Amino acid sequence: MIVECFHCRQYVDAQEAGSYWRNYNGLGPARRYTLLRCPTCQEPILVSQTNIGNIADGDIWDTPVIVFPESDIRVNPIAPREIRTAFEEACTCYRAQAYTASAIMCRKTLEGICIVHGINERNLQSAIKKMKEQSLIDDRLYEWSDVLRIVGNEAVHDVGVVLSQPDAKDTIEFTNAILDYLFSYRDRFEQFKRRRSSK
Incomplete structure (x- = not known):
């Protein structure tokens, strides 16, 4: 099987x-x-x-x-509905072995993340850069986001590109890590710092 x-x-x-x-x-x-x-x-x-x-x-x-075992792919329940929907579709494509489509939906998820944070630039590259400038993401997450953008662009614009399973899996996991950071850990860390400073 x-x-x-x-x-x-x-x-x-x-x-x-x-x-x-x-x-x-x-x-x-x-x-x-x-x-x-x-x-x-x-x-x-x-x-x-x-x-x-x-x-x-x-x-x-x-x-x-x-x-x-339980899948290690899960969608952050705190993320806005439209972001969850896009990423769930990326996961569905991955499970169906439609790896190139999965990368395209990860790119769409990144676009949605930028829009939800009030960043509406002319292209995704500029939007990701703006997120870094506004300290929404750090250097490492900026690098991850930019590589995911490039993979997504290749999947969208180059008909000859066929994404491999390992690359698709990594694309899913890095997108998920960005979701977790922006919609869970960043806010939790700020709350943690506020609690610490109030003592």
């Missing part, structure tokens, strides 16, 4: 090590759970599938969903 190994960060043809079926119970369709073993790192992967077949067609199992 071809699934993503979160440990190896790649898609692998995992080997079945065991399975459990939950038959139709009148409340929901039959489901099966399959314990897999990654052939590369030997780590366990548990997937579930729903039976979408019928009496005429027999058992037809939908796309496997990884139950364990």
Whole structure:
């Protein structure tokens, strides 16, 4: 079964090590759970599938969903809705192995981050630079953002560009780190400093 190994960060043809079926119970369709073993790192992967077949067609199992381990891709719930929507689409594209589309949606997420912070420059490069000038991001996050912008530009404008899985995964993770910094850690750190100064 071809699934993503979160440990190896790649898609692998995992080997079945065991399975459990939950038959139709009148409340929901039959489901099966399959314990897999990654052939590369030997780590366990548990997937579930729903039976979408019928009496005429027999058992037809939908796309496997990884139950364990939990995905390390998650969307910051504190980010504004439109930012979450764009990044969720980037993650959906990644999971569907549409890696170039994933990079494009990460670029769109960055554009949305700039707009949410009141920065409306003529292009994304200028907007990211403005964020740095306003101390919204530091030198490291500026560098990350600019590289993500370049990857996104290549994905949008160069029809010959096909993003690899490792590059797409890194693009997702660096975008997520920027979201976490801007919508969680920066504000929490400012609150922490205020608490410390009031003592």
